[in-house]
Amino acid sequence: MRDPRSSWASPWLSGSIPVLVLAALPALLFVGVLLYFTLWAVVFSFTDLELFGRKATDWSFVGIENYERLFTRRGFLESLWTTLTFTFFSAIVGQSVLGFLLASTLRRYRGSMRGTIEVCLMLGWLLPDIVAAFLWSATTSKTGLVNQVILGPLGVEPVNFLNDYALQVVILANIWKGTAWSYLLYSAALDNVPGEVVEAAKVDGANGWQRTRRVILPIIKPHIGTNMLFITIWTFTYFPLIYAMTGGGPGSQTETLPIFLYQQSFSVGKLGYGSAISVAMLAIVGVMSIFYLRLLKEPK
Amino acid sequence: MADLALKGVRKAFGGLEVIKGVDLDIRDGEFVVFVGPSGCGKSTLLRMIAGLETVTGGEVSIGGKVMNGVPAPRRGISMVFQSYALYPHMSVRENMSFGLQIAGMDKAETTRRVEAAAEILQIGDYLDRAPRALSGGQRQRVAIGRAIVREPEVFLFDEPLSNLDAALRGQTRVEIARLHARLGTTMIYVTHDQTEAMTLADRIVVLRGGRVEQVGTPLELYRAPANDFVAGFIGGHTMNFLSPEQGRALLAGTGGAVPAGAKIIGVRPEHLRLAEPGAPGLTGRIDVVEEFGEFGLYHLTLDEAPEGHREITLKSDAEGLGGEGAQITLTCRPEAIHAFDDKGAALAAGSPAGAGRADRPSEETRHVR
Numbered sequence: 001m002r003d004p005r006s007s008w009a010s011p012w013l014s015g016s017i018p019v020l021v022l023a024a025l026p027a028l029l030f031v032g033v034l035l036y037f038t039l040w041a042v043v044f045s046f047t048d049l050e051l052f053g054r055k056a057t058d059w060s061f062v063g064i065e066n067y068e069r070l071f072t073r074r075g076f077l078e079s080l081w082t083t084l085t086f087t088f089f090s091a092i093v094g095q096s097v098l099g100f101l102l103a104s105t106l107r108r109y110r111g112s113m114r115g116t117i118e119v120c121l122m123l124g125w126l127l128p129d130i131v132a133a134f135l136w137s138a139t140t141s142k143t144g145l146v147n148q149v150i151l152g153p154l155g156v157e158p159v160n161f162l163n164d165y166a167l168q169v170v171i172l173a174n175i176w177k178g179t180a181w182s183y184l185l186y187s188a189a190l191d192n193v194p195g196e197v198v199e200a201a202k203v204d205g206a207n208g209w210q211r212t213r214r215v216i217l218p219i220i221k222p223h224i225g226t227n228m229l230f231i232t233i234w235t236f237t238y239f240p241l242i243y244a245m246t247g248g249g250p251g252s253q254t255e256t257l258p259i260f261l262y263q264q265s266f267s268v269g270k271l272g273y274g275s276a277i278s279v280a281m282l283a284i285v286g287v288m289s290i291f292y293l294r295l296l297k298e299p300k
Numbered sequence: 301m302a303d304l305a306l307k308g309v310r311k312a313f314g315g316l317e318v319i320k321g322v323d324l325d326i327r328d329g330e331f332v333v334f335v336g337p338s339g340c341g342k343s344t345l346l347r348m349i350a351g352l353e354t355v356t357g358g359e360v361s362i363g364g365k366v367m368n369g370v371p372a373p374r375r376g377i378s379m380v381f382q383s384y385a386l387y388p389h390m391s392v393r394e395n396m397s398f399g400l401q402i403a404g405m406d407k408a409e410t411t412r413r414v415e416a417a418a419e420i421l422q423i424g425d426y427l428d429r430a431p432r433a434l435s436g437g438q439r440q441r442v443a444i445g446r447a448i449v450r451e452p453e454v455f456l457f458d459e460p461l462s463n464l465d466a467a468l469r470g471q472t473r474v475e476i477a478r479l480h481a482r483l484g485t486t487m488i489y490v491t492h493d494q495t496e497a498m499t500l501a502d503r504i505v506v507l508r509g510g511r512v513e514q515v516g517t518p519l520e521l522y523r524a525p526a527n528d529f530v531a532g533f534i535g536g537h538t539m540n541f542l543s544p545e546q547g548r549a550l551l552a553g554t555g556g557a558v559p560a561g562a563k564i565i566g567v568r569p570e571h572l573r574l575a576e577p578g579a580p581g582l583t584g585r586i587d588v589v590e591e592f593g594e595f596g597l598y599h600l601t602l603d604e605a606p607e608g609h610r611e612i613t614l615k616s617d618a619e620g621l622g623g624e625g626a627q628i629t630l631t632c633r634p635e636a637i638h639a640f641d642d643k644g645a646a647l648a649a650g651s652p653a654g655a656g657r658a659d660r661p662s663e664e665t666r667h668v669r
């Protein structure tokens with residue numbers, strides 16, 4: 001029996017205040033660290049702090065100069081556009097749509113075909129980014145698998161995909177890498193759609209497309225929101241795969257915001273400007289999150 | 301409206317056959333109930349009629365047309381599911397209009413039908429509510445409403461009352477009966493509950509293990525069950541099964557006899573009564589009395605009983621039968637005895653009648669097995 005006095009607390013923490021405080025400590029610490037880093041970034045985004053040289057120690061506040069640069073200097077807006085393109089095609093269109101299609105198709109099958117596809121999806125997800133980047137580079141290079149096995153026999157001149165279609169290759173690689181998550185999430189979501197509801201729609205005369213659009217998708221809308229929230233944030237801030245594959249190039253064709261941020265902060269060394277970029281990214285991701293969180297809310 | 305015929309219908313899931321050849325003719329406007337224990341294939345059979353499950357063998361025809369390959373919406377059926385299966389994201393009105401909208405019906409006619417159905421089912425007041433804001437009983441009516449607006453030839457119900465509480469179940473049962481009287485549409489109703497079957501059906505189809513055990517009107521099944529399974533399944537209080545010796549003892553003072561070849565004797569609790577003082581009969585001691593007010597159920601342990609036939613239940617509204625521990629002697633009228641052979645099939649001679657009601661079963665009662 002639970003002590004009625006502490007019925008407001010979660011049952012396994014009920015009782016003594018010291019226990020509660022102790023249990024809350026890690027959470028407080030975590031929030032504190034997060035706040036510290038965020039504040040750090042916000043504060044230094046108003047300074048001309050640099051990684052090397054005189055301004056590494058002798059920095060001063062420069063007002064909103066760094067933020068003005070985001071819009072006046074070349075780089076940020078182009079990089080934002082690249083990031084949005086990358087996120088839209090690899091996460092929202094690629095991973096999410098492909099994940100949903102796979103989840104809704106494969107759930108009808110049992111056995112080896114489904115198992116094989118699931119293992120492949122998981123492999124992409126579990127493979128370390130650097131290994132994956134190496135695989136993709138090797139496969140799409142001028143002497144790589146695609147040229148050797150597909151284009152060569154067709155009599156097409158070898159193409160250096162990472163040079164000529166850098167963004168497309170990177171997008172494909174990220175779809176391959178991240179679809180497993182969407183697949184798993186949508187599989188779980190579809191398991192929660194009652195079979196009889198779908199059958200009722202069938203009896204009502206809805207065809208496959210109508211059942212999906214008018215019954216299944218609305219029912220799993222909160223799951224779609226959750227998924228979009230996660231993959232958008234992840235993809236928007238995703239760094240290692242692209243950096244290892246292209247380093248942002250050729251030129252700045254695949255320079256997404258995390259890479260731009262990294263270059264500005266650690267190659268160029270402008271930590272203040274870099275901080276402003278990271279604060280801007282935080283704001284953009286925040287706005288997108290609010291949008292998705294509204295999707296998550298149960299309709300009244 | 302339409303009649304419906306099943307010819308040698310079979311269904312296998314993988315290697316496992318769950319419907320093993322069902323033949324059935326359902327007349328236009330008839331209310332037919334499929335009844336049987338859980339897992340006997342009732343839902344599967346219904347879903348094959350609906351077109352939600354493919355038919356492995358045989359023929360399903362509705363209104364004279366073979367429907368085997370015809371998709372669900374073109375079979376002229378409506379289905380009410382056990383879980384109600386309302387679209388959770390749509391209002392009651394949208395739930396009911398969905399099928400009509402898909403069929404491309406114009407707005408005015410859709411509204412007219414939805415409102416007419418809402419009127420019949422008394423759900424007009426919450427047409428704009430979401431299903432989750434409704435009680436179980438209200439959801440059930442919406443599900444029925446959604447079935448009505450399609451104006452189907454055949455209504456299919458899969459255990460529509462099993463998620464309701466007892467009081468509401470009784471009430472909704474009557475409403476479904478009224479609906480049938482009002483619409484006159486062919487209805488097929490699946491349940492594992494023999495009370496629902498008895499009270500609703502024009503004809504009952506008793507299923508076991510994917511086979512039809514017996515088809516007949518409720519009274520036919522009650523009075524002349526084709527075998528011990530149907531006998532035990534149909535009836536408000538489960539039939540007592542006795543050994544032939546016990547049957548003889550029961551009838552000792554009545555001049556009746558147990559038919560030759562009988563291996564099992566069945567007698568319903570309501571047909572047992574107390575023997576005259578000093579008269580022979582089946583003796584036992586009362587263990588438990590369940591008092592229902594209008595009658596009592598007396599559970600007895602029999603004296604000198606073979607294994608498996610130790611207990612017997614008597615239903616009686618007589619007073620002074622005795623309380624727990626009392627020793628009593630039972631008898632019954634010879635016509636009330638059901639005799640079954642070693643395979644469980646009913647023996648025709650001497651036993652088809654129900655107590656006090658002498659009419660014979662009609663030709664429609666088919667004895668399977």
Ligand SMILES: Nc1ncnc2c1ncn2[C@@H]1O[C@H](COP(=O)(O)OP(=O)(O)O)[C@@H](O)[C@H]1O
Nearest residue numbers: 313314318336337338339340341342343344345
């Ligand atoms: N999709 C399916 N796949 C495999 N077996 C099934 C499937 N649907 C039903 N069954 C089996 O068929 C039998 C009959 O099921 P069902 O028709 O649902 O029984 P009832 O409705 O009479 O309880 C059960 O043994 C069940 O396990």
Ligand SMILES: [Mg+2]
Nearest residue numbers: 342343344459
């Ligand atoms: Mg069932």
